[in-house]
Amino acid sequence: MRSGLVALSAMAGWLAAAGVLSAHHAFAVEFDAKKQVTLSGVVTKVEWSNPHTYFYLDVKGEDGSTVNWTFETAGPNTLAKLGWHRKSLKVGDQVTVTGYRARGNPTIASARAVVLADGRRVSAGSSVDGGPLP
Amino acid sequence: MRILVFLVLAGAATAQAPSTFKPKVSGNLKQVMRSILRPNSDIIFDVQAAAPKNDMDWNTVQNAAIALEEAMNLVAMPGRLREDGKSVPVQRADWVKYEQGVVAAGQACYKAAQSKNPEAVSNCTDQLADSCAACHDVYRDKPQPK
Numbered sequence: 001m002r003s004g005l006v007a008l009s010a011m012a013g014w015l016a017a018a019g020v021l022s023a024h025h026a027f028a029v030e031f032d033a034k035k036q037v038t039l040s041g042v043v044t045k046v047e048w049s050n051p052h053t054y055f056y057l058d059v060k061g062e063d064g065s066t067v068n069w070t071f072e073t074a075g076p077n078t079l080a081k082l083g084w085h086r087k088s089l090k091v092g093d094q095v096t097v098t099g100y101r102a103r104g105n106p107t108i109a110s111a112r113a114v115v116l117a118d119g120r121r122v123s124a125g126s127s128v129d130g131g132p133l134p
Numbered sequence: 135m136r137i138l139v140f141l142v143l144a145g146a147a148t149a150q151a152p153s154t155f156k157p158k159v160s161g162n163l164k165q166v167m168r169s170i171l172r173p174n175s176d177i178i179f180d181v182q183a184a185a186p187k188n189d190m191d192w193n194t195v196q197n198a199a200i201a202l203e204e205a206m207n208l209v210a211m212p213g214r215l216r217e218d219g220k221s222v223p224v225q226r227a228d229w230v231k232y233e234q235g236v237v238a239a240g241q242a243c244y245k246a247a248q249s250k251n252p253e254a255v256s257n258c259t260d261q262l263a264d265s266c267a268a269c270h271d272v273y274r275d276k277p278q279p280k
Contacts, residue, residue, distance in 0.1 A: 025172075026274065049182045050263035051175075075263040 027100075027126065030072075031110040035101040039069060039109075043093045048086065050075040055089055055111075057097065071097055071111040074125025082123045093117035099126065157211060164217040170205045171236075174198040175266065178243050179259055185252035195247040195255060202262075203240035206233045228272065235265035 027033070041059035053076055057069045073079060079088075089095070096115040102108035111124035161169065177198035186192045208214070210233060214222045223229045239262040246254035 050179055050259035051266060075260070075267070077260050077264050078267060 027110060030102055030104075031100045032103050033100055036098065036112075037101050037109055038096065038098045040094070040096040041069065043089055043091055043095060044068060045091060046089050048076045050077075053079060057095070067107055070105075070108045071099060071124075072108070073111045073114075078125045082125055083120070084122055088116055088120075088122070089114075090117075097124075099124070159211050159213045159215075162215050162217050163209065163222050166205065166208055166214070170201055170208070174201040174205070175262060178202075178247075178255060178262060181252055181255040182259060186250070189250075192247060192250050196244055199240050199244035199247055201240075202243070203237050206237050206240075209233065223273075229269075232265065232269035232272075235268060236262075239265045 039057065039059045041057040043055055044058050045056040047054040051074075053073045055071050055073070057071060058066050059069050060066050074082070076086075094117055097109070097111050098113045099109040099111040102110070110126050112126040113121060114124050115121050175198070177195060181195060186195055209222060210224050214224075216222055224233075239258065242261050243255060243258040246258040
């Protein structure tokens with residue numbers, strides 16, 4: 001019994017490290033389609049992963065402080081169909097993102113459209129139908 | 135006498151036992167998705183962020199892949215309803231294709247997990263994510279006809 005508990009605990013540790021509760025979710029559970037946000041900033045990190053790709057953006061506020069935002073997009077394959085490739089978004093790029101705020105975190109959003117460093121405007125594969133890209 | 139008592143008891147037990155187990159649905163499609171498909175797909179997706187550390191972890195990933203495959207049997211069970219009370223469209227050709235896509239992804243991820251190679255599992259997540267997204271695009275994210 002004790003060994004079983006130890007095993008379960010170890011497995012839970014691995015799953016927790018992997019962030020198992022957050023990977024796969026419906027849009028409406030995590031984000032609010034009524035709360036749109038548009039932000040410009042510098043890319044600090046990109047994680048190409050399934051089922052969502054994430055990128056992080058340093059955004060300067062009016063008071064001069066910098067806030068690091070997290071943006072969720074579709075997975076790599078879907079992004080590829082939308083015209084993205086692995087070099088579309090690089091650390092240091094200046095981009096502008098339009099998306100929808102997360103329900104539970106003020107610095108997380110689902111990206112809907114991104115103006116890339118080369119000026120291209122691309123969809124980020126948000127599952128919300130918000131009409132034509134802004 | 136003992137034989138007679140045994141036969142009587144055995145007969146009673148036989149009469150009470152159901153002849154066969156008859157599967158019946160309990161949850162709707164959304165509940166099956168949230169209780170089986172989502173947590174198990176998350177286990178596979180999360181290998182991208184944190185590689186399993188030992189055989190027990192790899193067994194968990196293998197089991198998750200099996201769960202995805204088997205869940206398609208549950209989804210297709212007669213009587214399975216969607217959250218809105220409508221039947222799951224198991225007769226539609228596109229639906230069948232989407233189900234087969236998840237089964238194939240589950241098989242690919244099971245094979246990848248057996249290899250205990252995080253890169254192989256990460257690669258199978260493309261197939262898994264695509265199979266999920268293909269169905270979600272049509273049946274979850276777009277308004278359904280009344």
